[in-house]
Amino acid sequence: MEKKYPMFTEEHDMLRQSVRDFAEKEVAPYVDEWEENETYDMNTFKKMGDLGFLGLRVPEEYGGGGTDYWSVVVLFEEMIRAGSSGFLTAIGVHTEVAIPAIMHFGTEEQKQKYLVPAVKGESLGALAVTEPEAGSDVASMRATAVEDGDSYIINGNKIFISNGARADWIIVAAKTDKEGGYNGITELIVDTDTPGFEVSRKLDKVGLRSCDTAELFFTDMRVPKENMLGELNKGFHQIMANFQPERLLVAIGAYGGAEAALQLAIDYAKERVQFGKPISKQQHNAFKIAELATKIEASKELSYRAADMYNRGVECMKEVMMAKLYTTDVANEVAYEAMQLMGGYGYMMEYPIQRAWRDLRVMTIVAGTNEIMKLIISRNLGL
Ligand SMILES: Cc1cc2nc3c(=O)[nH]c(=O)nc-3n(C[C@H](O)[C@H](O)[C@H](O)COP(=O)(O)OP(=O)(O)OC[C@H]3O[C@@H](n4cnc5c(N)ncnc54)[C@H](O)[C@@H]3O)c2cc1C
16 A cells, blocks of 8 residues: 655655664653653663664764655654653754754864764754844854953853753854854853853753753853854854754654554543543534644654655755744644543553643744744744
């Protein structure tokens, strides 16, 4: 029989099976413990590196798989089935945020120093852009990188940084031209063992608890000039260019997470008997499930279309934003309705739907809020 999605080749199917096996054996059994302890096992991260999962799209010369974007889709679709959006966020920030930045803008020396170990799972990366006073308005950031001989001196404060407390290196965005606005920001790769770096606090989040999110301080931190990533004063544009894989990842996490949440509700609705029959046999509930399943299918199709464009190197900023906007709204609706279908049990911590509900909530906020998605989509439509 013809495949539903012909872009997934036999190689993708083999990858899917090996990620599924890995997620079932190495992730799923530990998720509860990791979420409880707000951590995950770095050995699991290392094993992902050994299996080639951390550098699927990275060219082979840097130890990666040299494959296409569909492999990334496969990886995250399968990983999310293990039920740990937190661990997945840590992995995703490493592979789809930090690594692509080095891959696209790094010098040969930076690729050897940061990309090669990152792909092997020997170092963990992060990206620090957001500040307490500069969230959606990235250009208003205050952190500075001031030239001093053959170094830059970084001062400033970043917040909400995923992997911030555990990362070995962080790509930090800072002002190199205070008056330059969007054209005054530069990215620098900083090693977190450099004097002047401080994790001031690990933040206490509603969801994604196994992934650390930190507030960071940089005080007179001296970074060699060769650690500048890409071009001087082009940091904002580099960050924007790299948003595609990050937002696609959020979209995959959203439809994947929604699928898993709906399945929990379906399984429950078939078992739960009220008024003499399973609640799934109440037409309202069956119709609700059918509607949600249709929205998830639409989410997936929209994401696949954006992923296909990205994979082929077609300009797809608007389509990626639409996918991020739609999938994350749908995921939140699904999580809400799935909990509703499970009644009081759904609200109890012992049922996994609460974690899906907490984890999916953040998706309309991260990687650019959904309001910012609408702002840019509407500008794209000439409004
Ligand atoms: C779990 C988590 C992980 C994160 N990881 C990282 C990371 O690794 N690295 C990093 O740099 N950042 C990270 N962030 C930060 C994230 O990118 C920001 O939270 C996000 O960009 C929004 O910024 P803000 O929180 O300051 O909200 P604000 O920008 O203050 O926005 C508040 C509200 O106002 C709305 N709003 C703002 N401006 C407009 C406008 N012009 N039009 C309409 N509405 C508007 C927003 O949509 C939002 O609803 C993370 C955040 C979270 C919660």
